[in-house]
Amino acid sequence: MGKVYVFDHPLIQHKLTYIRKTETGTKEFRELVDEVAALMAFEITRDLPLEEVTIQTPVSEATSQVISGKKIAIIPILRAGLGMVDGILDLIPAAKVGHVGLYRDPETLKPVEYYVKLPSDVQEREMIVVDPMLATGGSAIEAIHSLKKRGAKQIRLMCLVGAPEGVEEIHAAHPDVDIYLAAMDEKLNEKGYIVPGLGDAGDRLFGTK
Ligand SMILES: O=P(O)(O)OC[C@H]1O[C@H](OP(=O)(O)OP(=O)(O)O)[C@H](O)[C@@H]1O
Ligand SMILES: O=c1cc[nH]c(=O)[nH]1
Ligand SMILES: [Mg+2]
Numbered sequence: 001m002g003k004v005y006v007f008d009h010p011l012i013q014h015k016l017t018y019i020r021k022t023e024t025g026t027k028e029f030r031e032l033v034d035e036v037a038a039l040m041a042f043e044i045t046r047d048l049p050l051e052e053v054t055i056q057t058p059v060s061e062a063t064s065q066v067i068s069g070k071k072i073a074i075i076p077i078l079r080a081g082l083g084m085v086d087g088i089l090d091l092i093p094a095a096k097v098g099h100v101g102l103y104r105d106p107e108t109l110k111p112v113e114y115y116v117k118l119p120s121d122v123q124e125r126e127m128i129v130v131d132p133m134l135a136t137g138g139s140a141i142e143a144i145h146s147l148k149k150r151g152a153k154q155i156r157l158m159c160l161v162g163a164p165e166g167v168e169e170i171h172a173a174h175p176d177v178d179i180y181l182a183a184m185d186e187k188l189n190e191k192g193y194i195v196p197g198l199g200d201a202g203d204r205l206f207g208t209k
Helices: 010-020 026-047 082-091 138-149 164-173 201-206
Strands: 004-006 050-056 061-067 072-078 099-104 111-117 126-130 154-162 178-184
Touching: 010 026, 010 154, 010 178, 026 082, 026 154, 026 178, 026 201, 072 082, 072 138, 082 126, 082 201, 099 138, 111 138, 126 138, 138 154, 138 164, 154 164, 164 178
Parallel strands: 004 178, 072 099, 072 126, 126 154, 154 178
Antiparallel strands: 050 061, 099 111
């Protein structure tokens, strides 16, 4: 069974509060999502393997540590996942970026896939699937399924806000995938929106409503 981690760092929680607020406009919303994604990337990379190297400081020779070549790919679920990419790349500039295009049908709440483009070395990379919202879980389940179908072996899911219903569905469909959240909210409403949530992440990011 996959694990769920909720990042309780005060900076993440503070910024998330402003992301949630109705009066936060597109520009600020976008900046805050970017900043929270970077802070979450800092937390999620805690377990990256290190190796020792010998270097020369201005004073002496020293043994020091560098990240030992772990290959990472960031996979935003379009559209809203795009809002998290730049913040993560600020911390992991060598990561490759793959895209999975999905939208949730507003009537059925089922995901509809319209685009997939991944790095060619999918099998060797650790994939971090990103999307601000984990609601019913349908979109993330489909995205992860799409990655596995193309050979991905190591997959993690990073979202800003999750609903308990969606987390449960991911565990059932993909027990090998750990989930990383900035907040676990209360529930879904009758339209499949996260309560209290932050509204429609894609529309708020791109100003389409
Ligand atoms: O867990 P689920 O119930 O599947 O819902 C979550 C999905 O819904 C939103 O995308 P949306 O369909 O609004 O597409 P968009 O990002 O293009 O706005 C969100 O960004 C997730 O991808
Ligand atoms: O609350 C929700 C649920 C799905 N998609 C969103 O953007 N927000
Ligand atoms: Mg949307």
